[in-house]
Amino acid sequence: MPEPDIWETEKLLWTGGTDAYRRRLGASCLMAFPGMGILQGEEILDAIADAPRWSEVDFVGKRVIETNGLTVLAYRAHALRDGDAPYDALCSSTWQHTAEGWRIVQHQQSPLHA
Numbered sequence: 001m002p003e004p005d006i007w008e009t010e011k012l013l014w015t016g017g018t019d020a021y022r023r024r025l026g027a028s029c030l031m032a033f034p035g036m037g038i039l040q041g042e043e044i045l046d047a048i049a050d051a052p053r054w055s056e057v058d059f060v061g062k063r064v065i066e067t068n069g070l071t072v073l074a075y076r077a078h079a080l081r082d083g084d085a086p087y088d089a090l091c092s093s094t095w096q097h098t099a100e101g102w103r104i105v106q107h108q109q110s111p112l113h114a
Helices: 006-015 018-024 042-050
Strands: 025-033 037-040 056-067 070-080 087-098 101-111
Touching: 006 018, 006 056, 006 070, 006 087, 006 101, 018 025, 018 042, 018 101, 025 042, 037 042
Parallel strands: 025 101
Antiparallel strands: 025 037, 056 070, 070 087, 087 101
């Protein structure tokens, strides 16, 4: 069973800055962001440093599976930030629990509206 705070940790990556990512990023993490492409390692941190953060995010239809020492989250995100239209996407993240805590090893977003 994943720790109850895994969803709060996921939310922090949406609303927190580069430091939130740096403390939770797995060594060989891959992320696929619309408009940015597929990023890995330092590329993720560079992209996050230049991107405005979300002021609010809600997760709907949350699903969790655990397999082979990993926890996979899937959900629909509804996010808001000042000056932008609401953002809705289907997302998945894969987390690994290590001695240092949760580390994200994969994240993907598929926007629902173009």
